[in-house]
Structure formats: structure tokens, C-alpha cells
Amino acid sequence: MSTDVLMPALSPTMTEGKLAKWLKKIGDTVKSGDVLAEIETDKATMEVEAVDEGELLKILVPEGTDNVPVNAPIAVLGTKGERVAAAPAEAPQAEAPQADTKSEPKPAPKAEAKPAPAPAGEKDSGEKDSGEKDWGEKDWGPTSEMTVREALRDAMAAEMRRDGDVFLMGEEVAQYQGAYKISQGLLDEFGEKRVIDTPITEHGFTGMAVGAAMSGLKPIVEFMTFNFAMQAIDQIINSAAKTLYMSGGQMGCPIVFRGPNGAAARVAAQHSQCYASWYAHCPGLKVIAPYSAADAKGLLRAAIRDPNPVIFLENEILYGHKFEVPTDEDFILPIGRAKIERVGDDVTIVAFSLMVDVALKAAELLDQQGISAEVINLRTIRPLDIETIVASVKKTSRIVSVEEGWPFAGIGAEIAMQITEHAFDWLDAPPTRVAGLDVPMPYAANLEKLALPQPNWVVDAVKKLF
């Protein structure tokens, strides 16, 4: 009896990958543990090992095929001499599927990859920047498509070329090319003096980077995820954020702390937390949370040039998303300016990072129901661009904030308060928030989905305002 070998998921967020090479050919005998094929994602090459024994009867996906969806059959194993009646499927379509990035691939039952060294974000949603320019942002001219991952790398490379005092340090940033492949190629270009692998000691290396910044260098510290920065948060708050004040202005700390923040997928509570409100609480820090690749590139460049400590909250699921990014070599975005992603009249939806995607999807759904939503992408959490939010609320008279983090003392709470302070008389309904559920993130796929804001949550919240 034949069994299908399925395209394996190599990380919690992978939804597709490239079948790079077959290491077995049709007719070969395969034993459990044999390497069948090599699979490439945009961050790693992995080997697919056989779980079952038998003869490789058929190869369904030729080597070199891109964008093979997780769980698609890639080969058939069976007993020697067995005939395969019909190919179960054609080679999977190469186009990126319409995917809800939150939907989880089922575990591949018949093939296992060697352990993924780190979770990876893999999906290209094909979403485009809305291209709205009429809120007064500079028009940077021609654009080209790139992933958030590439945008972050390009931003660091551009600033490192520009300023010899800028360097990158963190776990796996150099030889491994980045746990999430953000720093791919940087070691080759800048060498080990400026792209520095650290041991897994967040507290120590963060303190060291802060000390280097106090002496005038401009470190970029990559945290493999912001969950691990909690080990170093004393150095971030007490040393980096406060020393300028405590020194009467003598001791600046030009440093960027960056890495993925918030929930990835199926990594449970200790690895799924949004730190936006933690850091935004503290004077002395700037806090940025980009959504698009253009945000990522323009704002990371600005963060590196900023003479203050900047917390740069990325999102793993967005790393593989593609957006249009200005090709102008000098492209940079101002810190502290929100972006109107979609113009609307009836309600203002404020979001940041991946939740902008949720907000835009909700706006589509609302549009079908005759409600015109304006979507604001905060881009910077602190300093908060309250002017842009207030101007929008004066037009729409209703506001809903969307965030992935917990509701209590969250960014939504702050926005609601500030709107109450600045635009109370324009409101036709109470400021409302949509947030992640007030629970540690569960592992089970169904429970995880229930814990994170979905477009219909936003739709429901908006409709209650009318």
C-alpha cells in the first residue's frame, strides 16, 4: 500500500517552501531516517527525512519548484514493484495561495524535517501598500516590491554603509545569517567586527551594547524575539532610557533594540507576547512598530540615526509579506508620524504592526455593509501621533483601536484616554478597543485563534458604535 510523502512545515509559521533537490530517485529503496529531499524557505535549507520505509514509487513535485504548500503530496512511497494507479495531484501551483496567515498548517504526517533552528515566517500575502499619499507624506517616487525581511536588512546595510559607528549584535546574526534571516548577507559585507554573534546572554550583551552606546557607538541589538529581552529589560529601562536624564543631558544612548514581537504561531505563552505597552510606558524611549516593508525600511533607518534608545518591534508573521517600497536610496520615514492606510468617513480604526492587516480586512468587510472605515497605521507608538488620530476622529466621530496585546493598560487604553482628552466633543460613541484576550497565549490551534483579534471582532466592535 502506498503512502504520500507530504511537504513538511519546517517552522510554526511556514506555509510554503521550495523543493530544492531530490536526494533519492524513483526506484530507490528508502529506510526510515533517510534524507529524501532538501527544502528551502527564504531563511533556511532543511532536509526531509523519510518516516516510512519502502520504494520511492513516484516524485510528484520536481526539484526546483517554488512555493510548494505545506502538506501537499510531494512523492509516493510503496512496496517494491507496486504500481501507482494515478498521480494524486499535479505539482502544486506556484502562485502564493490566498492564505489567512493565521491559519495553521497541519503537521506533516509522513515526513519530518530535522528540527527547525528557529521559527520562520514564510508567507507572502501579495498585499500591496495602499499608496495613499494625500495625508501629506512625502512622495518618494518609483517603488519595487520587497519583503519586510529584505527591507529590514536593506535598512541596516544602508545605515552601516553610511556610518562606521553602526554595528549589529545578537544571537545568530552573523554566521547563521539571522535566526529569522533578517541579517542575511551582512556578515559578508561588513565583516565580523560589525556583525557580531553573541552568546545567549541577553542581560550581559544588552548591558554591553548600552555601555558601547554611552561611549558614542550606535549599536543595533537584535533580540531573537522580544520575549527574551525581558532578561535584559533592566538595562533597557534603567540604563538606556534613564541615564540621559540622570546625567543632566551628558550621557546619550543612541541604540536600537529590534526583533520580532508578539505572537508568532503555535509557540505558546512564553514566546507570544506583545511588549508595545511595556516599553511605551517609559519616558526616555521611542517605540516603533512597523507594518509594511516601507515602514520597516524607512523607520529602521530613522531609528538607527536617532540619538535616543529606540525599541523597534517587528512581527515574525509579517517578515515574509511583500509590499511596495520606494527605490530612492535616501528613502527614510519620520518617527512619530502615523499613516492613513485607508481613507474613510464613518469610523476610525487605529492599529499597528500585524493588526493593520486585520484592520484593513475589517474595513473591507465593513465596506460591504455600507460602513466606511478609515484605517490608521500608527507606525510609531511613542511618541504617539495623536494629532492624526484626533483629526480622523473629528471626521468620523467613532474610534476603535486594534492590538494583539492584552487589553489591560494596553495601547488601546491609552488611545481611548487621549481621544477622550482631546476630542470628547466630537465623539458619537465611546472609544472602543479590540485586543488579544486577557489570557496567556494557549498552544492549541483552536484556542490560539480564539485569543487573537480577527477581522470580524473589529467589525462587531465597529457595529456596536452605530
Next chain:
Amino acid sequence: MAASQAKSITKTSSAARKRTGKAAPALDRDELLAAYSKMLLIRRFEEKAGQLYGMGLIGGFCHLYIGQEAVVTGMQLALEPGDQVITSYRDHGHMIACDMDPKGVMAELTGRAGGYSHGKGGSMHMFSKEKGFYGGHGIVGAQVSLGAGLAFANHYRGNDRVTLAYFGEGASNQGQVFESFNLAALMKLPVVFIIENNRYGMGTSVERASASRDLSQNGAPWHIPGMQVDGMDVMAVKAAADQAVAHCRAGNGPYLLEMKTYRYRGHSMSDPAKYRTREEVQKMRTEHDCIDLARRELEALGVAEDQLKRIDDEIKKRIQEAADFAQESPEPDESELWTDILVEA
């Protein structure tokens, strides 16, 4: 018990001198005279700070350095311009050793505009980039990682500057201290780690806080050379400092010095120091005081009594001026509340 402790310190002293390979004092007459003046300046400063604290002119935490003056004084003598110093919250002595103006330090203690941080830092948080002093840090152990970072910057820039990172024996148990040892050894950073072992982390004796019986060997797993030094003897400190600083300056990576020292006062002004006997303190003061020791050496070298008296008088005058300045300097303007939060780009 006090006697045996004191004895072991004396023993360490001779051993340290032997290990440094300098049987002869590391300071000539003029250098010793300068060291004596510096130690006395620190002591008188701290005594005055204690006095102003008692008068309610200094608030919050105030950790005095009295008894430990030989450590910073001896270490500083091995530095060159451009080298850096960073320490914890028991920091007044380090600032004065770095030649920061006692007026500015005292005015910071009183929270006045003329203070080094314009009154916004206080006793534990003062800085002078100009003098190579990088604080003044209030969180136990944090300055050790920061100090490794200053050394990292020197290494990155390819200069031959050396960083001194001071911490207490209490902080020596901190995880980030060991992380910093590893990082500094791994990257060969030019940093001298200096444990000022004054035997009590607040009220807990070193024996009750650390399973390590020889803190100078705490860097051994990372092959960081370590040395115990009689921290009550400025000449022994200077000899050890020369060796450690030369090691770092030559690009050989970090060095660890354990200074056996003693604080005469409580952990902070509010500490009654009931965890040790009055006799223990008294014995250290009378038999091992760093200033008395230097004074005896100077007298033996033929320095006249009236010359020492002139130094004493001059220092008293300087400290009185600092105290006056610290009281006359106005409180910071209320607008200072909102300055220095962020650097304006």
C-alpha cells in the same frame, strides 16, 4: 574573629606584593604624597557629606566610601587620559579620584543646579565624560556589563584605552557579572574588573553570600587572570593596577582584581551596621587605615610634619568650599523637569 580577619588581610597584602613582583613600593615620594592628598580629600569629602546628610541637606540614599579610599586612588594612578571608569552607587570617591570637582559632586548630593547632573541624578548618578567617569549606577551589577561595553567601544575603535569597572563583592554574585566575564574574555576586551570586597553586601557578610572563597578567581573558568590585593594599602593597589592595566592595554583581554577593603560606615546613611561588632570596625580603623599607613610611609620618607599639616588644612578648605557651594547653588529651575528626557534629533 576580628583579629584573625585583620591578619588574613595583612597576609594577602604581602602575597599580593610578591605576586606583582614589586617588593619595593610602587610609588615614589611625590606620588605617594599625591596619593595621600587624594585619599584625604575623599575622606574629608565623605565626612562632610555625612554631616550634610545629618542636617537634612542631602536626601535619599547616600553610600559613603570612608575606609576604601586607597582602592580608587591607587587604581587611578595607573590610568592615562582617555581611559574610562565606571562604578556602582558608592561612587563619590571614584569621582574625586577622576579629578571631578568636589563642588559639583557635593552640589549634586544636595540636589542643586550646580551639580554634575543639574540635581537630577543625586548621589548615585553622576557622570563626566570629560574626566572619563561614566557613572554612578544605581542597580547592583549593571555597571559591570556597561563597563564591558565601554571596553567594547575601545576595542571596536582600535584604540588602546582601558576601562576600569568597579563593583562590590555583593554584586560579584550577579548573573550579568558572569555574563560580562564571558563576553569580555571571548572578545578580549580591555577591561579591568575590580571587586571592592568590603566584606558586607549591605548587612550580609561575604561568607554568607558567596560560596566562592577567593573572589579573585571568579573569572577562572574564562581564564581571566585574577589577583587579590590589600586594598587598604595604596602602594599595593598601585602595583596591582600597573600590572592589570598593562595587561589590558597590551590587548590581552580582561583582568580581575579583588581588593580586600573595608567600609567604616554603614551600607548607607540609614544603616546602623548592627551586623558587625564595634571592635571589628575599630580594629580596622586603628590598625589598617589607608591614610594612616600612607602618612607613616611619608614620615619615614622624611616628609615634614608641617607639610602634611599644610595639606590637611588645604583639603579642609576645599571641602568647606564645596559644602558652601552645595548649599548656595540654587535648586534646579522647574523647567529642568522636562529637559534631557530625549536628545532632540
